[in-house]
Amino acid sequence: METSPSSGSDEKDPCRAPLLERRRQLTDELASSPYDLILFLERAVVYSNLAYPDLAAGDAYRALLLTDEVRDEGFEYHDQAREALDKYASEPCPEVLRHGSLADVDAAPDVDMVDGHSVDGPHPRQQLATLASVRCFQVLSLSLLLCGCLKTALSFCERGLAVVPTNTELNEIKTYIEQVARRKLRKGPEESIDRQDLPDRGVVRREIYPWNTYEPDRFSEESLSFLNQRLTTMAPKCEVRVSSLPVLLEGESETDGYEVIPTCDQLGLFAKEDIAPGEVVLKEYSLLTANNRLKESTCDACGTELPPLSSNSQAVSCPECYDTVFCDEFCYSQAEKQYHPAICEKEVDSIAKDPDSKDIDQSLYLLLLSRLLAMSTHQDIHPLEVEEVKYIWGDFVPTEQNDIDLSVNAGPPPEWTLPFSFKYNIETPLHLLEKMDIDIYDTLDRHDLWVFNTAYSKFRGTASARKNPRDGRPDVAAVHPFWCLANHDCDPNVTWEWGGRMLLSARETRVVGKGPGGIKAGEEILNHYCDVDLPVQKRREWAQGSLGGWCMCKRCRDEAAYLSNGENR
Numbered sequence: 001m002e003t004s005p006s007s008g009s010d011e012k013d014p015c016r017a018p019l020l021e022r023r024r025q026l027t028d029e030l031a032s033s034p035y036d037l038i039l040f041l042e043r044a045v046v047y048s049n050l051a052y053p054d055l056a057a058g059d060a061y062r063a064l065l066l067t068d069e070v071r072d073e074g075f076e077y078h079d080q081a082r083e084a085l086d087k088y089a090s091e092p093c094p095e096v097l098r099h100g101s102l103a104d105v106d107a108a109p110d111v112d113m114v115d116g117h118s119v120d121g122p123h124p125r126q127q128l129a130t131l132a133s134v135r136c137f138q139v140l141s142l143s144l145l146l147c148g149c150l151k152t153a154l155s156f157c158e159r160g161l162a163v164v165p166t167n168t169e170l171n172e173i174k175t176y177i178e179q180v181a182r183r184k185l186r187k188g189p190e191e192s193i194d195r196q197d198l199p200d201r202g203v204v205r206r207e208i209y210p211w212n213t214y215e216p217d218r219f220s221e222e223s224l225s226f227l228n229q230r231l232t233t234m235a236p237k238c239e240v241r242v243s244s245l246p247v248l249l250e251g252e253s254e255t256d257g258y259e260v261i262p263t264c265d266q267l268g269l270f271a272k273e274d275i276a277p278g279e280v281v282l283k284e285y286s287l288l289t290a291n292n293r294l295k296e297s298t299c300d301a302c303g304t305e306l307p308p309l310s311s312n313s314q315a316v317s318c319p320e321c322y323d324t325v326f327c328d329e330f331c332y333s334q335a336e337k338q339y340h341p342a343i344c345e346k347e348v349d350s351i352a353k354d355p356d357s358k359d360i361d362q363s364l365y366l367l368l369l370s371r372l373l374a375m376s377t378h379q380d381i382h383p384l385e386v387e388e389v390k391y392i393w394g395d396f397v398p399t400e401q402n403d404i405d406l407s408v409n410a411g412p413p414p415e416w417t418l419p420f421s422f423k424y425n426i427e428t429p430l431h432l433l434e435k436m437d438i439d440i441y442d443t444l445d446r447h448d449l450w451v452f453n454t455a456y457s458k459f460r461g462t463a464s465a466r467k468n469p470r471d472g473r474p475d476v477a478a479v480h481p482f483w484c485l486a487n488h489d490c491d492p493n494v495t496w497e498w499g500g501r502m503l504l505s506a507r508e509t510r511v512v513g514k515g516p517g518g519i520k521a522g523e524e525i526l527n528h529y530c531d532v533d534l535p536v537q538k539r540r541e542w543a544q545g546s547l548g549g550w551c552m553c554k555r556c557r558d559e560a561a562y563l564s565n566g567e568n569r
């Protein structure tokens with residue numbers, strides 16, 4: 001059973017509380033009736049009303065898959081989906097299907113159904129499945145349009161129109177999609193639009209969802225002592241503490257020359273003892289890694305480049321699925337312990353591999369999600385409870401700041417920040433789970449879309465990637481949950497290197513003033529996420545895209561204030 005933590009935004013907006021309660025009820029009902037497509041559709045509508053169009057699309061897609069299950073006897077969950085729908089067949093049409101001109105569907109001719117499955121007669125169940133599929137197409141196309149995924153929105157809209165060409169809502173949605181496409185592509189009303197040019201990536205809310213009970217209080221004694229206990233072997237001279245960080249600004253500001261600037265509390269890594277120049281600060285092993293090459297030459301577990309095969313190579317192949325190679329016995333045993341049995345011989349190897357160059361980043365994040373799902377499945381815990389992700393901060397924005405204000409005095413809409421696409425957030429993760437022989441309906445608690453989105457938020461702020469030296473394309477990525485606790489500074493006191501283990505070492509010399517390196521007890525470990533040789537403007541542009549705002553570290557502020565004083569002289 002889900003509990004709903006109270007959310008500040010509910011008090012501000014009384015309409016949200018009943019919707020959140022309805023969402024909770026429907027989620028509980030789905031836990032006991034997981035193949036009920038009507039419940040999924042109802043929850044999709046609640047998500048739409050709560051302004052989570054991505055989550056609405058996720059539920060409508062599961063409902064659509066279930067309509068296929070109902071229709072096709074050969075499908076795996078046919079019996080369960082049919083039985084769940086039969087509950088509604090003898091009753092008046094469920095409320096969620098009585099929408100606008102949806103009743104047209106009853107009159108539709110012996111419909112040649114979605115995905116080419118034909119209806120085997122006018123059985124009420126089949127009619128209901130047809131009606132439900134059209135409702136799914138409506139919710140999917142409108143929600144994906146709102147998420148900025150126009151190409152996929154249009155394709156679902158057209159699939160719906162193929163079933164009921166005169167449906168008013170679908171025709172309206174098609175017009176909206178075309179209007180938005182014209183605006184985005186700067187096309188006049190008479191100019192034709194090439195479907196291939198339609199944008200298919202958007203942004204959605206990045207937040208700790210009001211019902212997410214998995215996020216720990218990262219500042220509590222309990223969390224800090226857990227993290228510090230783990231840190232003793234990796235970084236014996238460091239500790240995790242609360243750190244006061246500059247608030248990232250949206251752009252240039254007058255505050256560069258100020259002594260005091262706004263700050264916020266986050267976590268950071270601090271030296272407990274003096275650390276000498278060149279000394280290793282942290283050495284971390286993580287197998288939350290990803291590789292997007294189909295024929296990879298890296299260890300499946302730690303991502304290290306494998307040495308050429310030779311008689312003294314220590315590389316080990318899994319004896320069951322021979323293609324999976326590990327750099328040595330240690331990595332193989334760790335993989336066996338933490339994730340590999342969940343995907344061994346499961347044909348997941350080719351998913352998201354060798355992507356188009358425009359999809360490289362999304363494919364790497366998807367492969368990290370895939371590893372996380374294998375870890376949680378093998379360890380039999382919720383994905384957000386996996387130690388490697390549990391304590392990561394996902395740069396979440398407060399729920400109330402993400403909310404859409406529908407009042408007449410509303411300001412501009414909020415800027416959502418989590419990159420989203422139908423393919424990488426909804427379709428492929430579900431496909432991957434199916435390949436892992438996981439029932440995507442019966443495990444909703446662990447594999448709901450909001451769980452994937454939360455994991456993506458965490459990966460996006462913390463994963464490091466490595467470029468392939470042969471063509472410069474990023475092809476390996478990893479999340480090192482302790483390394484990523486060290487905050488960024490453009491005058492870092494450490495350097496980092498990832499090759500099987502993530503290594504942080506104290507710098508021999510500092511960037512600013514070329515002063516001596518080394519870190520004194522009590523000082524914060526200052527990492528660098530960008531190339532610190534870039535000029536201040538470029539570093540700040542990088543921070544805007546990567547940290548989510550203008551870098552306000554001392555070096556950036558000093559350099560920017562110096563430049564602007566020069567201009568004013």
Ligand SMILES: C[S@@+](CC[C@H](N)C(=O)[O-])C[C@H]1O[C@@H](n2cnc3c(N)ncnc32)[C@H](O)[C@@H]1O
Pocket residue numbers: 245246247248266267268392393395461462484485486487488489546547548551552553
């Ligand atoms: C890899 S995490 C660092 C650890 C993080 N502070 C925590 O509490 O887990 C990166 C996030 O920390 C924050 N951060 C790191 N360096 C920063 C800096 N120099 N100024 C402001 N925020 C910073 C940003 O929110 C960034 O997205």
